Amino acid sequence: MPATPWKIPPVIKAYEALGAIGDGRVRIEDERRATVTSSDGSKTYEVEMSGDGREIASNDNASYWQGYVGYPAIAVLIARGLYRAPANVTDALAGVAWKALNRKYKNDWAKTVADVDKELEQGGHDPDAVRSEAEALLAFVRGLKPVRGKRRRPPSEKPAVKIR
Template sequence: MNKLPPIAKVYEALSAVADQRVEMHADHAIVTSSDHTKDYTVKFLPDGYSSNDNATLWQHYPGYPILAVMIIQGKLKSNPECLPWFQAVNWKQLNTQAKNDYDKAISVFLQPFSKTIQNQIVDEVQNLFDQLSSMEITVKGNRAPRSQESRTK
């Protein structure tokens, strides 16, 4: 992998997994955005992944849809006991309110939790980020059509 994502993308990926917004198929996955307005297509490559999310497409690092798929596949080992902390977080809204200052958005996300839980969350995210940083995978953008209709659950 040529470029690591901001650590904030791990938080977003954990929320996608916690909310069960990842739909796995044989050769690809569909990942729904945190505000449920977009679907992203993650294609499985022999040596990695491609995705049509903006981070992967334009910044050339694995966006949260790829990271969420890697967690589901067990390529990134997460602690399932931590997942409830990441449920129902609208990262799109948090990032917009923070003017895309990811550190500020993470701080807002962490505020309601006790210091003990905050530390556990930060440790879990750092663990996943460390796993990712030691991997050799190919990450590419793809031009799969992106669904932008409002979705209801």
């Protein structure tokens, strides 16, 4: 049975992956496995990948429910050195509260990107350079032609810690 190809995600997922690198939220476990912590720290995603990055399994919501390569897998491609993202771009996207923004704009990716672009500009970064890098990253993923590894359900959020 032939491997199922991944769909290519919307550009926002490249932004999120670059931000995960900027935040240092990617941890390489071994030659096949890595974990990525969500922007709000409530979830840890597991990513498994072949050495060349073509076969990818990830338990993030987008990968599981939408069938496209989610930001955790894209971030792992970068962390493994399969794609070189410029530090000025990953640094520019560090600290973005992606989950809160996506919730605020009801997953309207264009509105989220517009908000991030405004914040980038206010922070002295070039939003056009960031967008260009995000599009180049997606072009790399498209050219990789990744296929699905084992499908696994997404993690649930960690319960909130009660403080007395």
